[in-house]
Amino acid sequence: MDILSLLGVILGFAALIGGNFLEGGSIQSLLNAPAAIIVIGGTLGAAMLQTPWLQMRRAFAIFPWVFNPPRNLFQDGLDRVVRWAMAARKEGLLGLETMAETEADHFAQKGLQLLVDGSEPESIRRVLETEMIVNEQRDLDAARFYESMGGYSPTIGIIGAVMGLIHVMRNLADPNELGPGIAIAFVATIYGVAFANLFLLPVANKIKTCIQSQSQYRELIIEGIIAIAEGENPRNIEVKLNGYLP
Incomplete structure (x- = not known):
């Protein structure tokens, strides 16, 4: 949490x-229930209109990252890369086959399998970087769902306020109703601005931060696997990857 x-x-x-x-x-x-319905419903509807189904489904799937972000333990990743390098140095690349089968991280498992298969370093880099970039872009597109809602919400709030003022105008003959009516009308504006700036935009930015951290972690894995494929010394690999540690 x-x-x-x-x-x-x-x-x-x-x-x-x-x-x-x-x-x-x-x-x-x-x-004010009507204001809440206008702002929340209108904002969600506008965002849904511009978002493909798969992208929106991904946006809902990664929302828990805001309060429970993926754990990218850079030190743990570095230690694992060093263990792989030591195993490859002692037993050869085929010695990594058992490690590849038991590796929980799908991305790292794919890299280890490419090593075991004897792929060239540049070929391994192309495959892993392509997967990293595609996954990163998919998640960034999903984060934009919340960013777009943050853009629409204040405008929808203004629309709600105008609608409220229209109803107030009908009671111009009763001055006692004007003050409370105008106050209620502007509640929609508060909802729209607050919903955007206190929740939606921060959610989008927090998810983007998680995506960036995940990509940096995968870069560490890629550089480590490439170094193993090129036969670098485990100690040199460790020194090289220390720069990724927070």
């Missing part, structure tokens, strides 16, 4: 509600 993400969400909305109280407002003044 990423405590920082959880605290960020709580602090952001707590500051909004707390500021409302300090100004003499109440929680009831911020609650």
Whole structure:
């Protein structure tokens, strides 16, 4: 669990509600079901309209990364690469076959299998880098689903406010209804702006950070496997890959 993400969400909305109280407002003044339906439904609908099904499904699949990001243990990855290098030095590349079969990381397993098959270093690099780039782009496209929602949300909030003002105008004959009516109308604007800036855009950026970290981890694996294929000394490989450590 990423405590920082959880605290960020709580602090952001707590500051909004707390500021409302300090100004003499109440929680009831911020609650408006029609405004919430307009903002949430309109934002989601607009984002769905521009997003292919597979991309949207991937966006929902990686949403948990915000609070439970993938664990890319760079030190553990470096240690594994060094173990592979030592095994290859002692037993040859065929000695990695057992390690490849038991490797839990699919990406690393693919690289080890290419080593065992005797592929050339440049061929291994092309295969692994292609897979890394394709996966990275797929996840970035999925993150843009939340980024697009963050762009639409404030505008949908303004639309909700205008719709509320239209209803207020119908009560111009009753001045007592104007003040509360206008206040309720602008709740939609608050929902739209707050939803975008306190949740959707931070979610998109947090997912992008996770994607970047994952790609860096895979770069470590690629460079390690290429170094093994080129017959480098395990100690030299370790020194070379230390630069990837946080």
